[in-house]
Amino acid sequence: MKKKFVTLLLGTSFVLGLAACGGGSDDGGKDTASAGGAKIFDQKCSSCHGGDLKGGMGPDLTKVGSKYSKDQILDIIKNGKGQMPKNVVSGKDADEVADWLSAKK
Numbered sequence: 001m002k003k004k005f006v007t008l009l010l011g012t013s014f015v016l017g018l019a020a021c022g023g024g025s026d027d028g029g030k031d032t033a034s035a036g037g038a039k040i041f042d043q044k045c046s047s048c049h050g051g052d053l054k055g056g057m058g059p060d061l062t063k064v065g066s067k068y069s070k071d072q073i074l075d076i077i078k079n080g081k082g083q084m085p086k087n088v089v090s091g092k093d094a095d096e097v098a099d100w101l102s103a104k105k
């Protein structure tokens with residue numbers, strides 16, 4: 001009886017621990033910008049650039065941070081580029097995803 005309770009407790013804290021580590025998936029918004037950027041990319045950009053950034057219809061972005069600064073990426077997001085539509089994301093989302101991508105070097 002007692003042992004079962006302990007197991008339950010351990011199990012619960014394990015799940016909680018996992019949730020804490022994997023965090024950032026909820027909409028708390030207080031997490032690091034990078035977690036938000038990854039999520040936004042996944043939702044808005046990966047259809048053309050690939051979930052792993054390796055490209056698809058759009059170019060490979062795995063090293064985009066060494067090619068463009070955050071501001072330049074933001075500019076591409078705002079104004080579009082070639083076949084890429086402008087304003088796929090805007091405001092804070094654009095800022096976060098640009099920040100996240102500029103770290104891809």
Ligand code: HEC
Binds near residue numbers: 057089
């Ligand atoms: C509809 C498809 C599509 C979507 C959605 C899209 N892109 Fe693109 N993107 C492209 C294409 C195509 C290009 C190549 C444009 C060119 O150089 O002619 C491109 C180019 C870029 C470039 C410049 C790459 C380089 O090496 O010059 C960046 C940075 C970029 N996209 C970021 C993003 C981000 C961030 C998002 C999501 C907010 C996004 N894209 C969403 C199609 C897309």
